[in-house]
Amino acid sequence: MSSRERILGRVRRALADVPADARPYEEAVAREYLREHGQRSVGETVDLLAENLADYRAIVHRTDEEELPLLIMRLLAQRGPQYVLVPPSLPPEWMSAADPTRVHDRAVSTPHELDRVESVVTGCAVAVAETGTIVLDGSPDQGRRRITLIPDHHICVVRVPDQVVSSVPEALERLDPARPLTWISGPSATSDIELDRVEGVHGPRTLEVVLLSGS
Amino acid sequence: MSGTFVGMPAFPRAAREAVGNTTLRGNLRHATHTIRDKRARAVAELDDWAALREAGKQIKDHTLRHLDRYLVQVEEAVTAAGGTVHWAADADEANDIVARLVEETGESEVVKVKSMATQEIGLNEALQARGIHAYETDLAELIVQLGKDRPSHILVPAIHRNRGEIRDIFRSEMGEWGRPAPENLTDTPAELAEAARLHLREKFLRAKVGISGANFVVAETGTLVVVESEGNGRMCLTLPETLISVVGIEKIVPRWQDLEVFLQTLPRSSTAERMNPYTSMWTGTTDEDGPRTFHLVLLDNGRTDTLADEVGRQALRCIRCSACLNVCPVYERAGGHAYGSVYPGPIGAILSPQLRGTGSEIDASLPYASSLCGACYEVCPVAIDIPEVLVHLRERVVQGGPAVRGGNRVVLRPAKGHAAERAAMRAAQWAFTRPGALRTGQRLASRTRRLHPRTLPGPGRAWSGTRDLPAVPAEPFRDWWQRTHGGKGGAK
Numbered sequence: 001m002s003s004r005e006r007i008l009g010r011v012r013r014a015l016a017d018v019p020a021d022a023r024p025y026e027e028a029v030a031r032e033y034l035r036e037h038g039q040r041s042v043g044e045t046v047d048l049l050a051e052n053l054a055d056y057r058a059i060v061h062r063t064d065e066e067e068l069p070l071l072i073m074r075l076l077a078q079r080g081p082q083y084v085l086v087p088p089s090l091p092p093e094w095m096s097a098a099d100p101t102r103v104h105d106r107a108v109s110t111p112h113e114l115d116r117v118e119s120v121v122t123g124c125a126v127a128v129a130e131t132g133t134i135v136l137d138g139s140p141d142q143g144r145r146r147i148t149l150i151p152d153h154h155i156c157v158v159r160v161p162d163q164v165v166s167s168v169p170e171a172l173e174r175l176d177p178a179r180p181l182t183w184i185s186g187p188s189a190t191s192d193i194e195l196d197r198v199e200g201v202h203g204p205r206t207l208e209v210v211l212l213s214g215s
Numbered sequence: 216m217s218g219t220f221v222g223m224p225a226f227p228r229a230a231r232e233a234v235g236n237t238t239l240r241g242n243l244r245h246a247t248h249t250i251r252d253k254r255a256r257a258v259a260e261l262d263d264w265a266a267l268r269e270a271g272k273q274i275k276d277h278t279l280r281h282l283d284r285y286l287v288q289v290e291e292a293v294t295a296a297g298g299t300v301h302w303a304a305d306a307d308e309a310n311d312i313v314a315r316l317v318e319e320t321g322e323s324e325v326v327k328v329k330s331m332a333t334q335e336i337g338l339n340e341a342l343q344a345r346g347i348h349a350y351e352t353d354l355a356e357l358i359v360q361l362g363k364d365r366p367s368h369i370l371v372p373a374i375h376r377n378r379g380e381i382r383d384i385f386r387s388e389m390g391e392w393g394r395p396a397p398e399n400l401t402d403t404p405a406e407l408a409e410a411a412r413l414h415l416r417e418k419f420l421r422a423k424v425g426i427s428g429a430n431f432v433v434a435e436t437g438t439l440v441v442v443e444s445e446g447n448g449r450m451c452l453t454l455p456e457t458l459i460s461v462v463g464i465e466k467i468v469p470r471w472q473d474l475e476v477f478l479q480t481l482p483r484s485s486t487a488e489r490m491n492p493y494t495s496m497w498t499g500t501t502d503e504d505g506p507r508t509f510h511l512v513l514l515d516n517g518r519t520d521t522l523a524d525e526v527g528r529q530a531l532r533c534i535r536c537s538a539c540l541n542v543c544p545v546y547e548r549a550g551g552h553a554y555g556s557v558y559p560g561p562i563g564a565i566l567s568p569q570l571r572g573t574g575s576e577i578d579a580s581l582p583y584a585s586s587l588c589g590a591c592y593e594v595c596p597v598a599i600d601i602p603e604v605l606v607h608l609r610e611r612v613v614q615g616g617p618a619v620r621g622g623n624r625v626v627l628r629p630a631k632g633h634a635a636e637r638a639a640m641r642a643a644q645w646a647f648t649r650p651g652a653l654r655t656g657q658r659l660a661s662r663t664r665r666l667h668p669r670t671l672p673g674p675g676r677a678w679s680g681t682r683d684l685p686a687v688p689a690e691p692f693r694d695w696w697q698r699t700h701g702g703k704g705g706a707k
Contacts, residue, residue, distance in 0.1 A: 002302070003302040003303060003304045003308060003515075004290075004302040006302075006304050006622065007286070007302055007464065007515045007519060008283050008286065008287070009622070010515065010519035010520075010522075010523075010622040011282045011283045011286070011464075011519050012283050013523070013619075013622070014520075014522040014523035014528075014619065015282070015283075015522065017525055018280060025277060025469055025470070028273060028277035028280075029270055029273045029274050029277060029473075030266075030270065030273060032263070032266040032269070032270070033263040033266035033267045033270055033476070034262065034263045034266075037260075037263070056489075056492070107503045110420075111419070111420040111421075111454050112420050112421075115416075115420055128490070130489065131489040138501065138504055144505075145453040145495075145504055145505055146453050146454060146504075146505075149446060149449050149450065149454075168475050168478050168479050168490075169472075169475040172471060172472065172474055172475050177433065177436040177438045177496065177498055178498050179498075179501070180453075180495075180496070180497050180501050180504055180505060181495070181497075182493065182494070182495055183478075183493065183494035183495075183496075184492065184493060185488070185489070185490040185491065186492050187492070188444065188445050188446040188493065189444050189445070189492045190354050190408055191250075191444065191486050192354040192355035192358070192371050193381060193404040193407055194245060194249070194377060194378060194404070195246040195247075195250045195371055195374065196249060196404060197486075197488075198405050198408050200405065200408060200409070200412075201354065201411065201412055201444070201445035201446055201447070202352075202412055202419070202447045202450055203446025203492070203493060204446075
């Protein structure tokens with residue numbers, strides 16, 4: 001007998017005492033929890049996102065289409081990296097004023113090569129106001145998962161209010177599970193020393209989130 | 216300190232030693248109190264916490280009720296998404312599968328995401344025996360691994376170490392494993408985190424094989440979810456060419472939507488955050504992004520035996536948040552090592568004796584490692600009634616009875632050392648079913664109450680050594696009732 005058959009057999013025998021339960025999944029779970037917490041206008045939801053991002057030490061900026069290239073230029077200039085990673089389909093105008101040499105992540109690039117790049121600029125799939133979270137789904141304006149992981153400085157542009165949802169349930173509704181997803185809430189951190197939070201371990205230690213409103 | 220839990224003494228003996236260690240008690244008190252208050256605030260932010268908790272419980276119960284169906288669904292979905300599914304009935308089989316998969320890649324080192332399942336099965340030791348080095352990359356796991364220590368907490372395995380001890384371990388041990396700790400390393404947490412970053416960086420960048428567990432597996436989509444803080448998880452899940460995930464069969468949730476419950480309750484219960492810094496979700500393999508080969512090892516190792524226990528099966532709802540450890544007065548004083556398992560604290564006291572059986576001294580003693588105060592049940596985000604299961608397991612230890620071990624029905628013999636308890640219970644049963652004898656006995660006890668000893672003699676001495684015997688009233692309740700109410704208007 002294979003272990004598969006053995007385990008499935010054990011499960012069935014283990015449940016022999018339970019009365020047959022024909023209730024479908026839909027009736028087995030009462031979803032009496034809230035879809036979102038509190039009533040907010042669209043503007044207030046964006047404000048809450050900014051507040052919660054900042055609470056977990058992300059640096060938040062607000063700008064519009066016109067000012068965005070200058071803001072990105074400034075943010076990069078403050079760090080002064082020689083190279084900046086960009087995903088394949090980042091809107092080119094975002095980087096039009098930036099000084100560092102743009103590097104594209106190719107499938108054959110090794111992690112060691114990417115480790116020489118200090119900054120990365122991406123878009124995002126969705127942002128969650130209640131938790132201060134941005135979610136990346138590997139779309140062409142976000143790139144492979146590794147490009148937002150190895151560099152120490154991540155600039156993420158969120159289109160507000162279109163890409164902002166209030167809550168975790170609303171975010172999951174918008175996401176496609178078939179894509180590789182990365183939920184990011186602030187820069188990398190640890191609570192492993194005396195259960196106290198310290199920012200900055202393996203992921204980017206500086207996370208800058210740009211809230212981009214339509215012009 | 217050795218890196219294994221085999222041959223641990225019973226809880227009371229191990230705990231007595233730990234309680235005498237003032238550094239340990241100070242470290243634990245500081246850490247658990249810090250997180251306790253933060254968790255309460257994070258939970259209070261959500262008005263619908265009770266409804267989320269109930270939904271989490273119902274999702275897990277429904278899944279366990281139909282676990283065979285959902286396991287098959289996971290297998291189908293993961294396979295369809297480009298992964299390979301393996302089934303492991305016990306620890307040895309799981310270790311063998313993982314070792315074989317690593318050997319097939321030709322590699323002799325792997326990087327690991329923190330995973331309770333792989334600790335439970337002793338994967339690192341099993342790999343070492345086959346010449347494969349496993350590097351732990353979670354900061355706390357790194358501290359434990361470098362210190363040749365054992366984990367003492369589910370979320371923060373090095374919770375028993377303070378910053379000074381961590382610095383000493385980094386200074387003396389990092390060089391043995393790779394890049395040494397920086398000169399002049401101080402004990403500030405930020406510097407210690409930086410030292411870990413530098414030490415592990417080279418390992419991440421060259422790793423070809425990653426090993427993880429998972430917090431959740433979604434049956435309908437075949438998606439695995441890993442919740443973490445540091446980014447070491449992301450490194451192990453995305454940089455290597457091969458990813459092997461060892462996941463207990465109870466980690467399944469039926470649908471994508473179910474994550475909306477647990478992604479709200481888990482971070483707030485464990486690290487007291489609205490959301491943990493990083494959550495990775497992947498479904499099989501993705502072209503040109505992340506590992507090209509993905510293996511999922513579904514692990515039983517005592518879980519189906521636990522599922523067979525009507526009362527005890529609720530322990531399988533556990534999402535490993537560790538909130539119960541942080542509020543437990545026994546854990547706070549005894550520390551995690553005394554529990555003799557990778558699962559310490561209240562949840563460990565009901566999980567270890569079910570996964571491993573109550574055959575060993577330590578496992579038979581774990582159901583007693585509690586004052587039954589119920590704080591663990593209060594904070595549990597999936598409403599596991601830990602006190603109920605503790606009492607149930609005490610009964611099993613003392614009385615024996617039917618259970619399932621290794622998939623087979625067995626009848627457990629009563630444990631040794633509980634003869635006095637059993638005799639007392641039998642005597643109580645005899646007296647309570649004979650009202651005349653009970654009345655006579657109670658009157659006798661009242662009349663002789665001045666002569667009662669303050670502590671019990673013989674086998675009862677241990678029990679009364681830490682307790683006051685209840686004072687016997689001058690008159691039994693039933694006599695008092697008869698005298699004052701004349702038997703009118705009340706139960707006869």
